[in-house]
Amino acid sequence: MKRLSAKLWQVKRVVGPCMLLMMAASVAHAQDAPHPVIPDTIQQRIAACTACHGVHGEGTPESGFFPRLAGKPAGYLARQLQDFQDGLRKYGPMEYTVRQLSPEYMREIAAYFSAQDVPYTRSPMPRLSGDALQRGEQLVTHGDPSRKIPACSACHGAQLTGVQPDIPGLIGLPYDYISSQLGSWRTRTRATVAPDCMSEIANRLSESDISAVSAWLAGRELPGDMHAQPAGSVTPPLHCGVLGDKGDGV
């Protein structure tokens, strides 16, 4: 018995410091962990997106260069990813990033950004004459029937905050962003599935119309509720492939 307890003591003498060492090591490990735990979240997975568009899809409102994604309708965002993948929208870094994502993953990413609620920020505006702004308001709210230009509000909603699930809002966006998108429909660096109604409209606008519309939209006071209107709340005046309409266009 005595021999046994002596043996145990010997074991303790060896094991004790070992355990202390192990505990010290694990504390040191926690402090100096080479790998922080990587969260299994969509936000962590899409670091390639959030590096430019912001963790919550806030974009870069001060420059307008990286568009805001937060709160845009999910169907619209997923469609843009698909269009970049198919080369209908042309921008090298986006085409490279999304080139082999599956439709399911693109929808998941779109849903993430669509669900983000981020306050809107004011962006720099060009100085435009009162006449130009009036022309902008006219085009946005009534269109120009003589040139077959429908009102923006006919599709994008009376509040211009978009319509679920496929039509984006137009207010709260920077002037530079709106004008460059309208321009890119004309230069064919932005397109979508046929019939591409926005391409038709952009090509009916003059360059001064584009400035006028963009400036009026960018300067508009924002309504309290910036969410897109419910699905089915507009009847588009043109055939739009993105809305599932395969008509021949007007």
Add this chain to the structure above:
Amino acid sequence: MKRVIVIVVVLLALVLIGGWWWRSGTTQPVSPAASAVSAATLKDPALIAKGEYLATVGDCAACHTEQGGARYAGGRVLATPFGNIPAPNITPDRETGLGDWSFEDFWQALHSGRGRHGELLYPVFSYTSFTKVTHDDALAMFAYLQSLPPVHQPAKPLGLDFPYNVRSSLNAWRALYFREGTYQPDPGKSEAWNRGAYLVQGLGHCNECHAPRDSLGGMQSNPSLAGGQIPAQNWYAPDLSTQANGGLAGWSEQDIVDLLKTGQSARGTAFGPMAEVVARSTQHLQDDDLHAIATYLQSLPARAPVAADRSPLDTRAILAQGAKVYADRCADCHGKDGNGVAGIYPPLNGNSSVNEPTGINAVRVVLLGGFAPLTAGNPRPYSMPPFAQQLNDSDVAAVVTYIRQAWTNNASPILERDVIKNRHTPID
């Protein structure tokens, strides 16, 4: 410049010699009705299914499909140092595709690198590798292609300048670089090794990227798989030897299988052109074929040791700058020790694409970021932010130099000018 003049003079001479040679090489197409292969044979569902698998192994759709276009209808423009070559429509459309082709015509293209009328095909179509494909496998692929819905899509014009637009100039190229002949199994090796060699050297056409090319776009040793810069695309396809000093030194058979099947392994993650190869082709390979490929790659010989970097550059300041950028931007995911996070972020320590000779891959991955390949085994991949907008050329050069020399890595430093020329984003 002098080299270019010499090349042009040599090519011109060869064009003239090749002229008469080419005329003698003209052949008549074989009509499907006159083919030795019956229409019924081509409709055999088992043969078509086998052909679909083989077309996936060969990743035919990669070149023969345009961005956003119909599969196999061609139209993708392949950039080469000699000009742009559009891939043709290989759906069975009679006017613009292979609708009027017989198997004999297809075999002549795949095996001999000649079109229906005997014209020489540009080797951007990798017949240097496809010539090794067996007659039976070629027949299955033809049956599959003929079973596709025909798509009417006319060929785009060839974007080659003189003298490369003269097809007979290819006689000289073929004399130098093309050996016609199906794969001959090595009786001294296992069945798996031979299957792997057949897939890697033939349909998989791995050597077309993973081998150095000379100024005429030819590969001196076939198959070398010793790594090379992909012309025009400007990615570096690493050496595939797993032995000492090889690009994949230390990779186990399972590491190779994992990368080809899921896009990721404990040793690295596929990106750039290889990400697409994994997503479209290798993830769909049967496990025994993946193991066969790994068996063959593991038998590639050891490589000569790389001479120590003798650059007179004093890199101490660059490494200090790079270490800071690494700690701020990279360490959260890749770890201070550069070992990554298993199954999520690849290790940079000992990574073949970090240490490859040119540094192009690391520079471009830092600039472009991107998702790991999307595969059935990794359907929601994690991604890396693009740093093109956030880091200037000096910071990119510094951080890449740092990761190429930290831990066990010991590759050459990267300069700002190496970063500048890689700032554009590739689409194709």
